[in-house]
Structure formats: C-alpha cells, structure tokens
Amino acid sequence: MFPRICFRVQSPGLVFQTRLPIPSKGPFRAVLKRASTKLSLDRNSPPFVARARGYHDVSLFDPAAGMGTAVGFAGGARMLYFRTHPSSCSHDHTSARTTPAHPRYRILARSLAHRSITMSTENITIIGAGVIGATTAYYLTRHPKYDLSKYKIRVIEATEVAAGASGKAGGLLALDWHGPSTANLGELSYNLHKQLADEHGGFEKWGYRALTTMSISTSFKPRRTANLPPGLDWVNEKGLEKASLLGTEETTAQVHPYKFTNEMMRLAREKGVELIMGKVTDVKDGSVTYVSKDTNEEKTLDSTQTIVTAGPWTPKILKEAPISATRAHSITIRPKKPVSAHALFTSMTLSSGKTVAPELYARPDEVYVCGEGDHLTSIPETADKVEVIQSRCDDLVKQAGELSSRLKEGEVLACQACYLPVMERGMGGPMVGAVPGRKGVWVAAGHSCWGISLSAGTGKVLSEMILDGEAKSCDVGMLDPSEVL
Ligand SMILES: Cc1cc2nc3c(=O)[nH]c(=O)nc-3n(C[C@H](O)[C@H](O)[C@H](O)COP(=O)(O)OP(=O)(O)OC[C@H]3O[C@@H](n4cnc5c(N)ncnc54)[C@H](O)[C@@H]3O)c2cc1C
Known part of the structure; x- marks a missing residue:
C-alpha cells in the first residue's frame, strides 16, 4: 500500500481536491510524472510541503498525521491548475468546479522552513x-x-x-569563531555589521569599530612573567603570566548593543x-x-x-522551545583616560586563591566587564524585573581594578544583569x-x-x-x- 498525499487548492472560482498514491520511497517528481500531473516536486522527504511561485493558497496534508491535518501552506494558486490521470489514482476524490488553465504549473517541495508568504499577506x-x-x-x-x-x-x-x-551585552563581533551550525551565518553577519555601519554611520551612532582580542592570564603570585602586548595600554604588567592573540582587527569588531x-x-x-x-x-x-x-x-x-x-x-x-535562561551580571566603567581598542578574555588568580574569568571590552568611552552566569533565580516575567545582585557587581569592580589601575581609578557607570537565551x-x-x-x-x-x-x-x-x-x-x-x- 502506498501512503497518500493530498493536495487541496482553494481560491475564488476554484475548488479542486485530489489524492495521489505515492510510494514511501523514490522521488516525487517521478511519481507525479507517472500520475500525469503538471506538477514537479524537487524533494521527497517528509513533511510534504509545497511552494508554488506566484500562486496562492496551496495546502498539503501529511499522510502520516492523517488526512486533513495541514502541515504547510505555501505559494499561490489563483491560477493553479492540475490534473491527475484517473488510472493512477485508485481513490480519486477529484472535484473541480472550474479549472482555469495556466501555462506554468510548478510546485517545488521544500522543507517547512522554506514556506513562502502568500500574495494576500498583510x-x-x-x-x-x-x-x-x-x-x-x-x-x-x-x-x-x-x-x-x-x-x-x-x-x-x-x-x-x-x-x-x-541592551546589556558586551557587543563583541567575531568573523570565524563559530561552530559548524553557525559558521555561514557568523561570516554573513560579520560582513553585514560592517555594511550597516558604513551605510548608517554606525561608527558614531553605535560605536562600531574593529578591535584586537586577546586572552590574558594574571595571578596575584605569578609563576612566570609576560610582557604586555604592543598597543594594549590599560592592563597592569605586574602579575601578567600570559597574553596571546585571539582575534585581529580583521576578525573581531564590536558594537554598543x-x-x-x-x-x-x-x-x-x-x-x-x-x-x-x-x-x-x-x-x-x-x-x-x-x-x-x-x-x-x-x-x-x-x-x-x-x-x-x-x-x-x-x-x-x-x-x-528548548531554551533555558542563564543570568549574567555586568558593569561599565569610565576610565580617566581613553583606553586602547582591545577585548580581553581573562583568567585571573586572585589574592584569595580563587580563579575568575571576567571578559572586558574596551569601548570608545567606557570599558564593559561581565562575569560568569548563574541560575540562582528563574527568569522573571519581564526584563525590567531582572534582579541585580549588588555583590556580584562589586566583585566585577574589584576584578577590573586588580587587572588595571586605569579601571581602578575610573568611575563605575552601570551595574546590571540580564538573561542569556541558551539552547538545550x-x-x-x-x-x-x-x-x-x-x-x-x-x-x-x-x-x-x-x-x-x-x-x-x-x-x-x-x-x-x-x-x-x-x-x-x-x-x-x-x-x-x-x-x-
Ligand atoms: C553578559 C552577556 C554578554 C554578552 N555578550 C555578547 C557579545 O559580546 N557578543 C554577542 O554576540 N552576544 C553577546 N551576548 C549574547 C546576546 O546578548 C544575546 O544572544 C542576544 O542579546 C539575544 O537577543 P534576543 O533579541 O534574542 O533576546 P533579548 O535581548 O532577550 O530580547 C528579547 C526581547 O523580547 C521581549 N519580550 C519577551 N517576552 C515578550 C512578550 N511576551 N511580549 C513582548 N515582548 C517580549 C523582551 O522584553 C526583550 O526585549 C551576551 C549576553 C550576556 C548575557
């Protein structure tokens, strides 16, 4: 027995319904040709969804979900006309009041993600x-x-x-730091950020700029010493154990989110x-x-x-939706003097012996510092109800001060928290x-x-x-x- 797929087309002056027997395997294209339709489908994996360019209101039904369960809407069929060969359809439920002919009858089967908007969408x-x-x-x-x-x-x-x-993120942009699922999107997005900045004055309006990104290790009692990388002018050399390059001005940039x-x-x-x-x-x-x-x-x-x-x-x-929420605190500090354009991923061993890893992003007029996430409270109903724990912000102020005397002397501007959307x-x-x-x-x-x-x-x-x-x-x-x- 073949599973069945049902097409139903409705638009003014046209009511047409038919069921086509299709094998569970094998390309739809061949099946539909055998069924003498004027349709061509380019993908044979369920769910069975069609997209009809320039037509209106075509729905397909998933046989597995039972007849009559719509699994997709696509394209348009104001002028759509299709016909099955009677002998190819053992249970032909065709009923056509009018069947306006049209020179093109192309339906492309695509995944659900590729459903297109209909002409009547408002x-x-x-x-x-x-x-x-x-x-x-x-x-x-x-x-x-x-x-x-x-x-x-x-x-x-x-x-x-x-x-x-x-509104409370760091705003780091990276060209090629993304895993396989987001590598394409990451590259596209990085380039679009640059285009947007060029087109709309993003350098002035939202602080878009390229920057150098480094990994820094420091310790209260360093076991080895490292020199400050050239150009980085706001990290204390004392206590620096290691500094290495993570991204250049070609591969990392930033915005004020x-x-x-x-x-x-x-x-x-x-x-x-x-x-x-x-x-x-x-x-x-x-x-x-x-x-x-x-x-x-x-x-x-x-x-x-x-x-x-x-x-x-x-x-x-x-x-x-399999998304959980992780809270993270952050602060911003205005240093007395402007600082070089660097983003820093740190590992800091503090005088208490504890190791922390704040991230610091220098912006044109402030330095953003964020700490690790927590799950102490669940996400509130709205963003304005997010609880900020002052001691977490104070910790970040201290850590920034240990890393940089320029930041220690600076003015703390913001102390905030927000929730990260994490895929489960x-x-x-x-x-x-x-x-x-x-x-x-x-x-x-x-x-x-x-x-x-x-x-x-x-x-x-x-x-x-x-x-x-x-x-x-x-x-x-x-x-x-x-x-x-
Ligand atoms: C500390 C921290 C630092 C980060 N740093 C970076 C970074 O450097 N670079 C980077 O790329 N990313 C960074 N991120 C991640 C980035 O901030 C998030 O991935 C991104 O902001 C998510 O954006 P969003 O629009 O999906 O969600 P959100 O920014 O959470 O926006 C969702 C919006 O939906 C609204 N909303 C929710 N429910 C409803 C409803 N029922 N009706 C109407 N409106 C509703 C909310 O009010 C909110 O405005 C950072 C995140 C954190 C927490």
Missing part, C-alpha cells in the same frame, strides 16, 4: 524588540519585495527596546514599522494576543506571519525558521552568547525566508527549528 508581527527582533524588522523593510502598501509590520515589545541581554538595537528599530520604524508596547500572551496561527503596556487592555491582532524573537522568554510563548538541544546554534506544524509562525531565538554578532545575518535570512520563501544569503539548514522542536 500583517507581519515580530514579538520582542531585542537585537534579533530589531534586525529582522530592519531587513524586512530593506527587502526588495517590501512594499508599505502591501505589508503591515508590527513589533510588539513588553518592556522597552533592548530591555534584555541585547543597546545603541545598535535601538538604531535598527529606529531605521525600521522610519520605513513604516509600528512599535507596540505590550506583552504577548498568546500566538495562534493567524493572530497574536497581547496586553497593552499603557492601558492594560487585552488586544488581538490578525497576523499572517508571526515571528517570535523573545530571546530567553521564547518558551513562555512557544512552550516547546541541537547543535548549539539558535533556531531560525518556521515552527513545524504551525501556519505562518516563525522563530529566531536561542543565540546564546553570540546574539549580537549573529543578529544582522539572522534578520537578513529571516526576511528572505518570509518574503522570498527561502534563505538566500546563506545556508542555515542546520538551524531549522524542526531539528529541535
């Missing part, structure tokens, strides 16, 4: 204005198919733009994106419900394409793509400690998936949510 909703939501909004509005009269893009944010880790995220949002809004302040409470296929921050009223919006970019809060919206399954990369089994629901979350670096690339490929039907700028197949959901 509302795109992005949930969360962190760096991923903001860059997605930006790239949607810069996509060649974006048309203000056709697409209404909304970003719904519970607290404020960059309220979470996107809060400024970058806010500027991406501003540029998106300039092109018509609406920012709504409210907390999303429910996402259905086709609608989003949120509670307004100003009025506390519950509202539901039509949303043909909904993109969940809620970082570590993503599982509160998509229960099945998969290859270590984030999820970027369509949520399996849902219609028009997408997710881009779980970027762990690389969300700022990967943000531009993530926004770019998501905009392509949604408006072109596939990621064109780079292959992100290993980040397909169906791998982990």
